[in-house]
Amino acid sequence: MSQIHHHIPEPMLMAYAAGTLEHSFALLVAAHVSMCDDCRSALGAHEAVGGALLEQHPEQAVSARMKDALFAQLDDAPKQEPEVTYGRSGVFPGPVMQALKGQPPRWKSVGGGVRQTLLHADAAGSVRLLYIAPGRAVPDHGHNGIELTLVLQGAFRDETGRFGVGDLEVADDTVEHTPVAELGAPCICLAATDAPLRFNSLIPRLLQPLLRI
Amino acid sequence: MPKPPEPSFSDLTVLMLAVRDKRDRAAFGQLFDYFAPRLKGVAMRSGLGSGAAEDVAQEVLLTVWRKAEQFDPHRAQVSAWIFQIARNRRIDLVRKENRPVPEEIKIADEVEDDAGQIVAMEQEAGQLKQALDRLKPAQRDLIQKAYLGDLTHKEISDQTGLALGTVKSRIRLGLERLRHDLKGLR
Numbered sequence: 208m209s210q211i212h213h214h215i216p217e218p219m220l221m222a223y224a225a226g227t228l229e230h231s232f233a234l235l236v237a238a239h240v241s242m243c244d245d246c247r248s249a250l251g252a253h254e255a256v257g258g259a260l261l262e263q264h265p266e267q268a269v270s271a272r273m274k275d276a277l278f279a280q281l282d283d284a285p286k287q288e289p290e291v292t293y294g295r296s297g298v299f300p301g302p303v304m305q306a307l308k309g310q311p312p313r314w315k316s317v318g319g320g321v322r323q324t325l326l327h328a329d330a331a332g333s334v335r336l337l338y339i340a341p342g343r344a345v346p347d348h349g350h351n352g353i354e355l356t357l358v359l360q361g362a363f364r365d366e367t368g369r370f371g372v373g374d375l376e377v378a379d380d381t382v383e384h385t386p387v388a389e390l391g392a393p394c395i396c397l398a399a400t401d402a403p404l405r406f407n408s409l410i411p412r413l414l415q416p417l418l419r420i
Numbered sequence: 421m422p423k424p425p426e427p428s429f430s431d432l433t434v435l436m437l438a439v440r441d442k443r444d445r446a447a448f449g450q451l452f453d454y455f456a457p458r459l460k461g462v463a464m465r466s467g468l469g470s471g472a473a474e475d476v477a478q479e480v481l482l483t484v485w486r487k488a489e490q491f492d493p494h495r496a497q498v499s500a501w502i503f504q505i506a507r508n509r510r511i512d513l514v515r516k517e518n519r520p521v522p523e524e525i526k527i528a529d530e531v532e533d534d535a536g537q538i539v540a541m542e543q544e545a546g547q548l549k550q551a552l553d554r555l556k557p558a559q560r561d562l563i564q565k566a567y568l569g570d571l572t573h574k575e576i577s578d579q580t581g582l583a584l585g586t587v588k589s590r591i592r593l594g595l596e597r598l599r600h601d602l603k604g605l606r
Binding site: 217218221222224225226227230233234236237238240241247250251253254255256257258259260261262263264265266267268269270273274276277278280281285290294295300301302305306 | 495500508520592
């Protein structure tokens, strides 16, 4: 995986380790870490810091009841069925398959050779899969916040550089960019924003509430 | 071939391996005695009362017992592993759906623990703790808030009255300091 050139920025990895990163961004980070040994090792280092801080944390005496109550539960079956975990399938790493609940993506055309599958959307942002036909562009857009894009297949270029499999692009609201898929295999990306996208042309804008992008 | 000398793992690792491999309740009791008051302390940072913080600590330790077979001392210290469980638990409680986690690395039918690797990891963790102790109090305080207080940089800024840029740079400098101290260990 040494061909990955664009990694998770340190503060974002730290926020993921600390559990303060938005859900949609956390999915991107988990997917990138699944593909990138460097970031997996860096994440392990952050978690080691968390563990060391836990060990050094001042103690709060616990009530005598607590230990008995816990030990009384050790033989109980878990209340919830254990969550099914999905591994990588094709170009989709485990966390993406988890978000897809093990099903293949159901692509919806958004025009111009671009298709998408929404994985998650809430007030804090959204995350979706994008399928960009070779040589085609994602409609020109800016964002109100930060947009993360992780390449799962193929490659794209935009005003800031080239992004291949495993590369993560971080674009903030100062970037008006037009990612164009390279010729060859279609480009499949995982993209997350912490705010709805603003499209600069009318038709995508009309579609925006409909498609929830 | 002579057997290599028995490696000396830390107490916490020995206890956790006994829980994982033998479902040893006495060992789990000792882990409880060590971690429950710390987990409670961490839970109270975010404003939980004593009772609610004990519930959280209890949930986390029950997960430690139930998921013990996932503990891999080659990849994480006991405390780092429990830190992850506590963090995931907290997020799963707030959200309806589970937190996205990376794929597990497949360990190719690992039959025996690689003691050398585990010991090396423990030494590194020991150095990390010393490095944390050497940080300036202001830096250490912010790093502790960022990792344990469940606060974003923005929230730390609001809570401490420090400018957001100051918070970010102190945390960054603190991490650089840690990294510098840990260099040469590998």
